[in-house]
Amino acid sequence: MSEKKDIYNGPLEKVSDYCWRIPKSYKPGMRVDGLIFASQKLIQEIRKDQAPEQVANVAFLPGIQYASIAMPDIHWGYGFSIGGVCATDPEEDGVICPGGIGYDINCGVRLVKTNLFYEDIQSHLKQLVKELFIEIPTGVGRSGKYKFDKKELKKLMAEGVPYLLRRGLAAERDIEYTEAGGKLDDAEPENVSERALERGAEQCGTLGSGNHFLEIQIVDKIWDPEIAAVIGIEPGQVCVMIHSGSRGLGYQVCDDALKMLRDVPAKYGIKLPDKQLACAPVDSPEGRKYIGAMRAAANFAWCNRQLLMWQTREVFESVFGQSWQQLQMNLIYDVAHNIAKFEKHEVEGKEKKVWVHRKGATRAFPPNHPEIPDMYRKIGQPVIIPGDMGRASWLMVGNAASMEKTFGTTCHGAGRMLSRTAAVKKAQGRRIDQELEEKGVLALARSWKGLAEEHPMAYKNVDDVVDVVHKAGITQKVARLRPIGVIKG
């Protein structure tokens, strides 16, 4: 049943207490070093599979700048590791690599606050979780209540969340507090295949399964009171965290791209150590086609999370008998963690525009960056780091060092430690839902296995991961959030 994992035996040189280097001399063909941000404790864990090898492989990509970077929640993916960051410069034959974004294009997280506190919600919690589970489509093959025909779907992909504003399914404020305003410009819905449209037609506003979730959380501990005050959260306050992406539509866009790119690296003379790293020069017909489709899928994903939040607001309204505005269910922020964006960065003293691939990594712009909403301009961009359903999640903000060290990027979650099969084995004969309830977490999922595969022991401790990016100066801790209600696929 199980496979012995290959341990990484290559070099990992200590750069600092929180950074390790794979020198480009490790493999002929590496264009830059690999850099992994991790503590001594986490690097031992990271060595246990081939994720560092993948960091080295990404360094082969044409046009890669500075380093192939990985975050402390890194784990083995395909092609790219999850938790990987790479920036390519189109002026130096840089490539766009769908594997550096992932199947779930613009998978991401949003955090919504309320004016409720634990004592307000305690007696309603069972009902609330149950209603959320009934109203919000979760799990395999479930359709949503919002149906978009092909024409509407294309508009939605071209316009992003502003399209939903026109349809009465978003507020102005929701757009302002979503990364990129919930819309990447120059999306090309025409580059999205019929198959992808078909897969997406009924899935906007559905959670999906796997590690996607919707959680009711309590602000457990404030780390930085001044920043927390700007964001408007205090201990005991109820928040909702939503983790989902572009559903079947995005998976299909990635799949179509990988198929299109099967023979493309050879066409452009690009030598790759792994098929799953298939890529095309940014400035090529294939590259442009994928970029247009990827942006369309990213806009779809922001609309998906918007509709998930909208349905959550409706459930709260019916349970508490107040409007969402009265409950002050305002979006704190929405971040993408599987995406590539064309951004300005300083590379070795020179300002460049580069394609930053973030695969299981979150944008973390520092204070005063022009892309941050006014309200957060002085504190830095809010970063939401979901953990596992038994322990905690974190709210952080971007720091200046993120621009110097990681192309304005930080980690994206706890990172898996156990495979799904190993997690199920460990959970055999146990009632995970009851164990969680004893810890004060009410969890509803479509199946026992769904919970077993995602139970807290399957993940690294998110506190350890967050500690690294905090101490490395990339992002600053603001608040720790503790789950009390969870719905999953």
Place this chain on the structure above:
Amino acid sequence: MYEVFEHTADLGLRISSPTLNGLFSEAAEALFSVIVENIDQIRTEKSFKLNIKASNLEYLLFDWLNELLYLFESEKIVANSFLVNVDSDSLSAEVYGEVLDRNRHKTDHEVKAITYHQLKVVQKQTEWMAEVILDI
């Protein structure tokens, strides 16, 4: 014969069969066993014909599984019986199954995609073997 093997965030399928046709048929069953826990409860009420061409056996297996996943995603078809005829660069197949029925079928994983990562189809002395990793 097939088994599910572990890969950190996802699931791998390891399939073996004395024949290439059997290998592809078993691979299809393995895929649906990841989507539906009780595939023995799938009835053969509908049938579908598929014809696929690819440049090599690995891509052929990939495209075959991809077509089946699409059948599930677009029409909610679950299947457990397959007649497959594989040539070196093409296959023709009949797929037998029915529309997903939540009262009888216990859904398990949402398969996001079939991946190319460590994809292999190899012939050993007396049997064929394949490995494919699914993105969950």
